[in-house]
Amino acid sequence: QVILLYVAVFFFYFFIKKKYHVLWWVACGSFTLFSVAFVYKKWNWQQQQAVVVYDIKKSVAIGCCYQEQCVLFSDSIKSVEDSRYKFSIQNHHRKEHLQSVFVPVDTDYYKTSFLYKNGPLIQFMDTRYYLLKRKMKLWKCENPLPVDVLLLQYNPEMLPENVAEALCFKRVIADGTNTKFYVDRWRSYCEAHHVPFECTGEGE
Numbered sequence: 001q002v003i004l005l006y007v008a009v010f011f012f013y014f015f016i017k018k019k020y021h022v023l024w025w026v027a028c029g030s031f032t033l034f035s036v037a038f039v040y041k042k043w044n045w046q047q048q049q050a051v052v053v054y055d056i057k058k059s060v061a062i063g064c065c066y067q068e069q070c071v072l073f074s075d076s077i078k079s080v081e082d083s084r085y086k087f088s089i090q091n092h093h094r095k096e097h098l099q100s101v102f103v104p105v106d107t108d109y110y111k112t113s114f115l116y117k118n119g120p121l122i123q124f125m126d127t128r129y130y131l132l133k134r135k136m137k138l139w140k141c142e143n144p145l146p147v148d149v150l151l152l153q154y155n156p157e158m159l160p161e162n163v164a165e166a167l168c169f170k171r172v173i174a175d176g177t178n179t180k181f182y183v184d185r186w187r188s189y190c191e192a193h194h195v196p197f198e199c200t201g202e203g204e
Helices: 002-018 021-047 083-088 090-095 180-192
Strands: 050-053 061-066 069-074 099-104 109-111 115-118 121-124 127-132 145-152 167-174 197-199
Touching: 061 121, 083 090, 167 180, 180 197
Parallel strands: 069 099, 127 145, 145 167, 167 197
Antiparallel strands: 050 061, 061 069, 109 115, 115 121, 121 127
């Protein structure tokens, strides 16, 4: 991109000096290519700014991907040598040219330039995620905590109605650690309350 910009400036300078129309078109073409390359790079980075909830039975794996980095929160996957990583995650990371950093999902505090984790809360860019696990207890609040995405892990025992008294969530995702009974319970609640629901094991 920088080379294209220099080429455009170089030929534009000579066009001003010599008034060669060919140089004008070369300068315009170089600047156009620079603009297209810049826009594509920005678009490609935006595509890589995402949180991916991987579908792995009996294992939590949440990838917070930003440009060429991916912070992988997991309760069992600790390195690229793990068989679950190789089978369920490696191809995605290779395709997107992502470099992985492995962090235990129970880490109370973790911060980078693009995400912040504090207990069960993960703030990624402008989106807030809440990790709800089996034994977690939440209490009714006068002003429920706003949450963009509620992530269900290991069959949360709290009823959806009670969770909604503590958290105001806009979307619910159940990963591969949840059984059919709990997935169906949450699906029914979400359908009744018009909340988008997704189970990773069911695909698109």
